[in-house]
Structure formats: structure tokens, C-alpha cells
Amino acid sequence: MQPFFFLLRILFLLIFLSSTFALDFLFNSFIGTANGTNLTLINDARIDTSTIRLTNDSNQFSFGRFFYPTTLSMKPNSNSTSLSSFSTSFVFSVLPEISTSPGFGLCFVLSNSTSPPGALASQYFGIFTNATDPIVAPLLAIEFDTGQNPEFNDPDGNHIGIDLNNIISAQTAPAQYFNSSNGSFVPFNMRTGQNVHAWIDFDGVNFEINVTVAPVGVSRPPRPTLNYKNPLIANYVSSEMFVGFSASKTQWVEAQRVLAWSLSDTGVLREINTTGLPVFIIESSSSSLSSGAIAGIVIGCVAFVIICGSGCYLFWRKIFREESEDEIEDWELEYWPHRFSYEELKQATNGFSNENLLGSGGFGRVFKAKLPNNTEVAVKCVNHDSKQGLREFMAEIESMGRLQHKNLVQMRGWCRKGNELMLVYDYMLNGSLNRWIFDKPQKLLGWRQRLLVLADVAEGLNYLHHGWDQVVVHRDIKSSNILLDSEMRGRLGDFGLAKLYEHGQVPKTTRVVGTLGYLAPELATVAVPTAASDVYSFGVVVLEVVCGRRPLEMAMEKEEEQVLMDWVRELYEEGRVREAADARVQQEYEGEEVEMVLKLGLACCHPDPLRRPTMKEVAAVLVGEEVAAAPADLLNELAYGGSTVGDDGSSVGEDSRVAVPPEPPM
Numbered sequence: 229m230q231p232f233f234f235l236l237r238i239l240f241l242l243i244f245l246s247s248t249f250a251l252d253f254l255f256n257s258f259i260g261t262a263n264g265t266n267l268t269l270i271n272d273a274r275i276d277t278s279t280i281r282l283t284n285d286s287n288q289f290s291f292g293r294f295f296y297p298t299t300l301s302m303k304p305n306s307n308s309t310s311l312s313s314f315s316t317s318f319v320f321s322v323l324p325e326i327s328t329s330p331g332f333g334l335c336f337v338l339s340n341s342t343s344p345p346g347a348l349a350s351q352y353f354g355i356f357t358n359a360t361d362p363i364v365a366p367l368l369a370i371e372f373d374t375g376q377n378p379e380f381n382d383p384d385g386n387h388i389g390i391d392l393n394n395i396i397s398a399q400t401a402p403a404q405y406f407n408s409s410n411g412s413f414v415p416f417n418m419r420t421g422q423n424v425h426a427w428i429d430f431d432g433v434n435f436e437i438n439v440t441v442a443p444v445g446v447s448r449p450p451r452p453t454l455n456y457k458n459p460l461i462a463n464y465v466s467s468e469m470f471v472g473f474s475a476s477k478t479q480w481v482e483a484q485r486v487l488a489w490s491l492s493d494t495g496v497l498r499e500i501n502t503t504g505l506p507v508f509i510i511e512s513s514s515s516s517l518s519s520g521a522i523a524g525i526v527i528g529c530v531a532f533v534i535i536c537g538s539g540c541y542l543f544w545r546k547i548f549r550e551e552s553e554d555e556i557e558d559w560e561l562e563y564w565p566h567r568f569s570y571e572e573l574k575q576a577t578n579g580f581s582n583e584n585l586l587g588s589g590g591f592g593r594v595f596k597a598k599l600p601n602n603t604e605v606a607v608k609c610v611n612h613d614s615k616q617g618l619r620e621f622m623a624e625i626e627s628m629g630r631l632q633h634k635n636l637v638q639m640r641g642w643c644r645k646g647n648e649l650m651l652v653y654d655y656m657l658n659g660s661l662n663r664w665i666f667d668k669p670q671k672l673l674g675w676r677q678r679l680l681v682l683a684d685v686a687e688g689l690n691y692l693h694h695g696w697d698q699v700v701v702h703r704d705i706k707s708s709n710i711l712l713d714s715e716m717r718g719r720l721g722d723f724g725l726a727k728l729y730e731h732g733q734v735p736k737t738t739r740v741v742g743t744l745g746y747l748a749p750e751l752a753t754v755a756v757p758t759a760a761s762d763v764y765s766f767g768v769v770v771l772e773v774v775c776g777r778r779p780l781e782m783a784m785e786k787e788e789e790q791v792l793m794d795w796v797r798e799l800y801e802e803g804r805v806r807e808a809a810d811a812r813v814q815q816e817y818e819g820e821e822v823e824m825v826l827k828l829g830l831a832c833c834h835p836d837p838l839r840r841p842t843m844k845e846v847a848a849v850l851v852g853e854e855v856a857a858a859p860a861d862l863l864n865e866l867a868y869g870g871s872t873v874g875d876d877g878s879s880v881g882e883d884s885r886v887a888v889p890p891e892p893p894m
């Protein structure tokens with residue numbers, strides 16, 4: 229009996245695990261996808277270069293659908309009324325051959341079957357039945373309708389709608405997006421072929437669906453286009469649902485395409501990069517070629533050039549590999565999608581010349597580089613004295629390769645030569661945050677921008693801490709690790725790098741790595757960085773940015789260092805915390821707001837790690853519409869765990885001066 233039960237348990241575990249496996253995927257293009265493995269294509273749906281086409285132009289009646297091959301777990305069991313949540317975002321294009329012809333559009337589908345019973349072959353998006361009394365069944369769609377069918381109560385030929393197993397929508401909204409600068413909705417046309425970006429947030433706990441649409445190029449609007457909230461949706465969802473798209477057409481030609489698709493039910497959605505997506509627009513009538521043919525020719529030529537180019541490149545690499553490249557060890561090949569060759573990076577950085585040097589310090593020297601395709605990147609050279617340490621680190625980094633967030637500096641690849649590791653990152657045009665606060669009196673960062681950057685970093689760090697199945701501790705948050713991109717938005721760099729130096733070089737000692745002034749007090753004794761110690765460092769950055777002062781500064785009068793946080797805390801205790809704020813941007817802020825942010829910074833620097841807020845809470849305050857409307861009581865309580873802390877000898881200022889080398893020896 230014993231082994232039997234053991235096997236039963238394993239079996240049960242396997243079933244349990246496989247049925248509740250999380251979905252998290254991003255197709256930034258559909259190049260390289262295959263029917264059956266990456267997607268399930270039904271009927272006329274097909275992969276068309278980098279996109280998916282749903283209907284067939286030459287058939288009078290056509291429908292097509294495609295689904296992700298794995299189902300989404302929506303309920304713990306079939307009787308449950310609680311639903312799971314997920315978010316999805318995708319880019320689609322609807323291009324009619326004749327702009328005045330009747331239109332069709334497409335829909336995003338949640339269905340318990342890839343072939344719902346009774347679906348019509350050329351109407352109703354190819355997914356619904358025409359039964360006069362639609363029944364309750366696990367089928368729910370969000371339509372992007374580019375045609376008007378008055379018999380189905382369509383308001384117009386350019387709307388979105390929630391369809392609960394019924395072509396007659398439960399709720400509709402015109403295609404428009406919210407513009408926060410003038411506070412109004414801006415209508416746009418979904419039927420011009422222009423790329424449309426859509427976001428759907430399905431909140432299973434509150435039975436709420438938010439749908440947001442905007443033309444590609446407009447960043448995600450803060451308010452949804454359509455908000456639907458009704459517990460009824462639980463009736464249209466079964467425990468396992470396929471997710472995908474569906475469209476149909478009659479005699480008129482309308483090309484419905486999906487260009488990119490991202491979905492996650494584990495937290496933060498991976499972002500679609502919309503810059504390189506193809507564009508299909510209505511051709512001017514002068515040309516005798518159809519837009520499809522032109523697009524085909526252009527794509528064909530580009531593909532030809534790419535194939536030739538990469539062929540030559542591979543040939544070139546093969547020839548030069550043996551003589552010019554450092555030997556590659558077997559274990560290296562297991563890691564990471566992209567390994568640059570040393571020669572490539574050497575060329576891209578002009579032989580690591582001084583003109584290309586962006587800076588040094590932190591973990592090594594950083595060079596600006598230009599890849600053969602003219603993309604600018606930053607190459608960070610990290611020296612390490614043991615190959616074992618590198619190897620352990622690479623294993624770590626491999627899983628971090630999947631980390632993608634708009635507020636993280638994206639890593640593009642790596643290279644190793646001897647004990648030197650070269651990490652290739654996106655190039656950040658505007659350098660690091662500290663330079664915009666301390667070094668640039670003529671180009672000082674304004675108050676609004678400071679708040680935006682802090683919110684960006686909070687979001688990035690929140691993603692590392694909570695947006696992933698395991699907590700990723702950054703370990704070295706400081707203003708020089710925060711970079712500003714071309715739009716002056718903040719991005720967090722160097723995550724995980726500190727870990728490289730922790731795998732004890734001296735056995736049994738884990739050295740604390742971080743930067744003096746930003747280290748949480750508990751690291752002096754326990755030496756295990758946690759999410760809470762990151763929060764502490766973030767708090768120091770907040771104070772630094774708001775006050776325009778460095779975390780440790782030599783005081784003029786006395787011959788000793790002044791700890792920024794102690795100084796702010798003293799002012800806070802005296803009720804004069806607003807005086808701490810940077811006087812150079814005084815005209816731009818309101819006292820209440822500045823006070824709130826300073827309190828938030830102090831709360832993050834609470835000496836007791838357990839009493840610091842989480843990054844989720846911090847991000848909610850900073851990203852929220854009104855910073856001044858933050859829960860004031862909470863912050864007041866947190867800002868300073870009573871005045872006892874200052875007296876009991878565990879002064880935070882003392883502790884933050886732990887004798888840890890600020891930078892590892894290079």
C-alpha cells in the first residue's frame with residue numbers, strides 16, 4: 229500500500245502543478261512561430277511574415293481564429309465562483325480594401341474550446357452562434373468592431389464591446405482614448421489599417437474588465453476606454469479557458485491582423501516594443517499594385533537582405549572564430565540567448581577607447597558602443613577573479629534575462645574574455661540621475677520630473693520584488709544606478725550585479741556589497757540583503773532627490789560627515805521637514821506634496837526592516853494621481869517609529885557608516 233500512496237501523491241502533485249501553471253508570454257512578432265507548438269491556428273488563420281492574418285481574401289466566406297496552445301486557469305474548480313485575473317496587451321490592424329465597404333473587425337476570445345459549437349463560418353466574428361436565445365456557456369469575447377449591424381444594437385462602425393456568448397454586446401464604447409493633458413477622450417478610427425494598441429485587464433476578484441485602446445505611438449492612457457463590472461461574467465468562464473483571437477468576413481475584403489501579443493496571469497505584463505512593427509495602410513488609388521503586394525515585395529526584399537547579410541556574417545564568424553575569439557567553455561553555451569563575440573564588442577567600442585568611456589566605478593568600466601546595425605548600446609566590463617564565481621553568477625543572470633520592464637535598463641547580451649565579463653545594455657541617452665541633481669546646475673531636474681523619475685524607479689523595483697515568481701533583490705540602489713532614457717524617464721540599472729561579489733571569495737564570509745550611505749543598518753549584522761534593505765536604499769534615493777543633497781556630505785563647519793537622513797529626520801521631529809527640500813526648485817512644488825514625499829522617504833528608511841513599507845505600497849503612492857493624497861496617517865506613523873529610536877543608541881546614522889568597502893576591488 230505504501231508505494232501506491234506515494235505514487236498517487238506524486239501523480240496528484242503533477243496534475244495539480246500542470247493544471248495551475250501560470251501563463252506569461254510575449255510575441256513581439258510572430259516570426260518563427262509554428263502551428264501546433266507556439267499557437268493553434270484554426271481554419272483560415274495563418275502566419276503572414278511577422279503577423280497573423282485571420283481571414284482569406286479570396287474566399288467569399290471566411291473565418292479564422294488562433295489561440296495560445298495552453299489554457300489559462302480561470303477557476304480553482306468548476307463549481308467555484310471566484311475567478312483568476314490576467315492582463316493582456318496586443319497590437320492589431322484592420323485594413324479594408326475599399327474604405328466604404330461594410331466592415332467586420334476582430335475580437336479577443338476566452339473560450340473553453342478552440343471550436344465553440346455552432347459558431348457561424350462567415351459572420352459573428354466566426355465565434356458566436358446565431359441561436360436566437362444564446363445560452364450561458366463558457367465563451368466571452370471583447371470585440372473590436374469595424375462594422376455597424378443595427379440589428380445587434382451596434383452604436384456605429386467603430387466601437388469596442390463586451391460579448392458574453394452573444395453577438396449583442398453587454399456593453400459598448402466608441403473607439404477613443406483618454407488624453408490626460410486635456411482631460412478628454414480623443415476618438416480615432418480603427419479601420420484605416422493603422423496599428424492599434426489594446427490592453428485588457430481582467431480582474432477576476434472584482435468581476436471587472438477594463439479595455440483600453442489607442443493608436444500605436446500614443447502611450448498607454450491612464451483611463452480605460454471601456455469599464456465593465458458584473459458578477460455575471462463568472463457564468464461565462466470555466467476553469468480552463470483558451471485565449472486567442474477570432475474574425476470573419478463575407479464578400480468584402482478586410483485584412484485583420486494581429487502584430488504582437490503579450491499576456492500574463494502572474495503579475496506585470498511584459499511590454500510590447502511597438503517601434504519596429506510593420507505598418508499596413510490604405511494605398512493611394514494611383515498605384516495599380518495592392519497594398520498587400522507592395523508590403524509583400526518590401527518585406528521580401530528586406531528578408532532577402534537580412535538572409536544574405538546573416539549568411540555572410542555567419543561565414544565571416546566561422547572563418548575568424550578560431551583565431552580571434554577567446555575559447556568558449558561548454559558551460560557558457562548553456563546560458564543566455566545572445567553571446568556577443570569579443571571582436572564584435574571591440575569593434576563596436578573602437579577597441580575600448582577612452583573616447584568611448586562613459587564612466588568607471590561601481591562594478592567596472594562602461595563604454596559606449598555602436599553595433600553594426602547602428603544601435604547604440606552600453607558595454608559594461610566587469611572583472612572577476614574567479615571563474616567559479618562567474619559561472620554561478622551566469623546561472624543567476626540567465627533567469628534574469630527574462631526580466632523585462634519599462635523601468636529597467638534592458639540587458640541585450642554578454643561576452644566573456646578570460647575573467648572579464650562584458651554585459652551589453654541599452655544605451656541611456658541622458659546618463660545617470662545623480663548628474664541631473666548634483667552636477668548640472670544649468671540643467672537641473674525640475675520637481676515634476678524628479679517625482680516622475682522616483683515613480684518610475686519605484687515601479688521598476690516593485691517589478692523586481694513582486695512582479696516575478698521569485699523576489700529579485702537589487703542590492704545596490706543608488707542615484708548613480710538610476711539612468712534616464714531619451715524621454716527623461718527613470719530606469720534602474722545593474723540589478724543582480726551585486727550578487728556576483730557576494731559568492732564568498734573568502735570561504736564562509738559573505739561580504740556585504742553595496743554603497744556607503746545607501747546600506748540598510750541591519751546589513752551590518754545579518755549581511756543578507758532583502759527586499760526591505762532595497763526599500764531602505766530607495767528611501768535614501770528619495771531623500772537625495774527631494775533635498776538635492778548627497779546621502780553623506782562633509783559638513784562645512786565640523787570635520788565630520790553629515791548623514792542626510794539624520795538631518796531630515798531631525799527637521800521632521802522639529803516639524804520643519806519642508807525646509808529640507810531642494811531650494812533650487814522651490815517655486816515648482818507645493819508644501820504638502822513635498823512633505824508627503826519626504827515622509828515616504830523617511831518611512832522607507834525606518835531602522836526596523838519589518839516596519840518599512842513594501843515597494844508595492846511605495847509605488848502605489850508615487851504612481852498615484854495625487855501624491856499629496858497618500859494615506860497621511862500611515863506615513864506619519866511610519867516616518868519615524870517614535871523618537872525612542874534616536875535615543876537607544878541604534879542611531880541609523882551610525883549604522884549606515886558600517887565599515888564596508890564602498891566598492892569591490894577591481
Ligand SMILES: *[C@@H]1O[C@H](CO)[C@@H](O)[C@H](O)[C@H]1NC(C)=O
Nearest residue numbers: 257258259260261262265266
Ligand atoms: C516556438 O516553440 C518552440 C518549441 O517550444 C520554441 O523553441 C520556440 O522558441 C518558439 N518560438 C517562438 C517565436 O516563440
Ligand SMILES: *[C@@H]1O[C@H](CO)[C@@H](O)[C@H](O)[C@H]1NC(C)=O
Nearest residue numbers: 263264268269270271273274
Ligand atoms: C494547426 O494545427 C491544428 C492542430 O494542432 C490543426 O487542427 C489545424 O488544421 C492547423 N491549422 C493550420 C492552418 O494549419
Ligand SMILES: *[C@@H]1O[C@H](CO)[C@@H](O)[C@H](O)[C@H]1NC(C)=O
Nearest residue numbers: 272273274283284285286287
Ligand atoms: C484562400 O483560400 C483559397 C481557396 O480555398 C486557397 O486556394 C488559398 O490558398 C487561400 N489563401 C491563403 C492565403 O490561405
Ligand SMILES: *[C@@H]1O[C@H](CO)[C@@H](O)[C@H](O)[C@H]1NC(C)=O
Nearest residue numbers: 303304305306307308309467
Ligand atoms: C460541484 O457541485 C456539484 C453539485 O453541487 C457536486 O456534485 C460536484 O461534486 C461539485 N464539483 C466539485 C469539483 O466540487
Ligand SMILES: *[C@@H]1O[C@H](CO)[C@@H](O)[C@H](O)[C@H]1NC(C)=O
Nearest residue numbers: 339340341342364365366466
Ligand atoms: C465547454 O462548455 C460547454 C458548455 O458548458 C460544454 O458542453 C463543453 O463540453 C465544454 N467543452 C470543453 C472542451 O470543455
Ligand SMILES: *[C@@H]1O[C@H](CO)[C@@H](O)[C@H](O)[C@H]1NC(C)=O
Nearest residue numbers: 348349350357358359360361
Ligand atoms: C443560423 O445560421 C444557419 C446557417 O447559416 C441558418 O441555416 C439558420 O437559419 C440561422 N438561424 C437563425 C435563427 O437565423
Ligand SMILES: *[C@@H]1O[C@H](CO)[C@@H](O)[C@H](O)[C@H]1NC(C)=O
Nearest residue numbers: 407408409410411414446447
Ligand atoms: C493631448 O491633448 C493635448 C492638448 O490638447 C495635445 O497637445 C496632445 O497632442 C494630445 N495628445 C494626444 C496623444 O492626443
Ligand SMILES: *[C@@H]1O[C@H](CO)[C@@H](O)[C@H](O)[C@H]1NC(C)=O
Nearest residue numbers: 407409410411412413414415
Ligand atoms: C484634446 O486633445 C485632442 C487631441 O489633440 C483634441 O482633438 C481635442 O479636441 C482636445 N479636447 C479638448 C476638450 O480640448
Ligand SMILES: *[C@@H]1O[C@H](CO)[C@@H](O)[C@H](O)[C@H]1NC(C)=O
Nearest residue numbers: 429430431436438451452455
Ligand atoms: C478599471 O478602471 C477603473 C477606472 O475606470 C479603475 O478604478 C479600476 O481599478 C480598473 N481595474 C483594473 C483591473 O484595471
Ligand SMILES: *[C@@H]1O[C@H](CO)[C@@H](O)[C@H](O)[C@H]1NC(C)=O
Nearest residue numbers: 501502503504505603638654
Ligand atoms: C524597440 O525596437 C526598435 C527597433 O526594432 C529598437 O531600435 C529599440 O531599441 C527597441 N526598444 C527596446 C526598449 O527594446
